[in-house]
Amino acid sequence: MSQIIAVTAGKGGTGKSTTSANLAHALASMGKRTLVVELDFGLRCLDIMLGIRDKAKHDIGDYLEGTIDILSATTKVEFVDNLYLVCATKNPFMDINPEKVMGVCEEMREHFEFIIIDTAGVGSSVFSVIKAAELVLMVSTPDPVCVRDSAMLSDFLYVKNSTNQKLIINKVHSTFKDDNALYDLDEVMDTVGIPLLGVVPEDNTIRVCGAKGLPLPPNCDGAKAYKAIAKRLLGEDVPLTININ
Numbered sequence: 001m002s003q004i005i006a007v008t009a010g011k012g013g014t015g016k017s018t019t020s021a022n023l024a025h026a027l028a029s030m031g032k033r034t035l036v037v038e039l040d041f042g043l044r045c046l047d048i049m050l051g052i053r054d055k056a057k058h059d060i061g062d063y064l065e066g067t068i069d070i071l072s073a074t075t076k077v078e079f080v081d082n083l084y085l086v087c088a089t090k091n092p093f094m095d096i097n098p099e100k101v102m103g104v105c106e107e108m109r110e111h112f113e114f115i116i117i118d119t120a121g122v123g124s125s126v127f128s129v130i131k132a133a134e135l136v137l138m139v140s141t142p143d144p145v146c147v148r149d150s151a152m153l154s155d156f157l158y159v160k161n162s163t164n165q166k167l168i169i170n171k172v173h174s175t176f177k178d179d180n181a182l183y184d185l186d187e188v189m190d191t192v193g194i195p196l197l198g199v200v201p202e203d204n205t206i207r208v209c210g211a212k213g214l215p216l217p218p219n220c221d222g223a224k225a226y227k228a229i230a231k232r233l234l235g236e237d238v239p240l241t242i243n244i245n
């Protein structure tokens with residue numbers, strides 16, 4: 001059985017693309033055939049994060065225009081087996097046709113065990129795509145503005161029938177409890193109101209590897225966090241990997 005996962009957030013820059021790339025990498029390293037579909041039309045970044053850059057010959061825009069089939073729009077990630085990407089179109093004015101995008105995902109089910117959709121922005125076409133996913137991952141930082149927006153988006157999606165939602169708290173630094181401006185993990189969970197799937201540390205290695213298109217070194221804190229999240233997705237009971245003072 002394949003699973004379609006929509007990665008979303010109530011705010012920009014919280015780490016949707018970073019989460020999509022690293023969670024996909026963790027799943028692929030565990031032998032799961034994984035596809036990432038980038039829906040950030042006009043603002044692609046996953047080709048950089050996954051070390052593909054100009055090697056992507058086609059993108060989802062070519063498919064939506066009908067010039068190629070969808071398998072031709074996928075590009076293999078070189079640094080790990082089992083991981084493929086469908087790049088976003090470079091055209092910011094292209095409409096996201098939700099039926100066609102979900103058609104892509106449905107067609108891909110026979111080829112991949114996990115299909116991770118990196119969504120962007122809020123709008124009816126993005127909501128339609130999210131609605132069709134089996135699981136929504138809400139990425140929030142501990143910042144109260146981000147948490148409040150995550151809670152609002154989560155409630156909205158719930159009303160629209162996206163009832164299977166899980167929370168990833170991102171950019172948590174080890175001394176964040178001392179920062180009065182931020183919520184602690186319990187406050188984030190209580191405010192957003194959905195089950196926690198994982199906590200990812202603020203880790204400069206994550207930022208640098210994303211910018212350089214390199215896989216995370218397996219022993220860095222970020223890689224451990226994504227591996228734990230991947231295992232939880234596969235049904236394992238794994239403790240949090242982050243130590244908070």
Ligand SMILES: Nc1ncnc2c1ncn2[C@@H]1O[C@H](COP(=O)(O)OP(=O)(O)OP(=O)(O)O)[C@@H](O)[C@H]1O
Pocket residue numbers: 009011012013014015016017018019040045120170171172200201202203204206207208210211
């Ligand atoms: N856990 C982390 N530790 C350190 N840096 C991080 C972490 N997560 C994300 N970042 C950095 O934060 C920035 C924004 O991340 P990213 O592009 O993944 O966010 P996004 O939600 O996809 O943004 P957008 O709304 O623009 O699509 C990037 O520079 C990324 O490297």
Ligand SMILES: [Mg+2]
Pocket residue numbers: 016017018040045118120
């Ligand atoms: Mg993004």
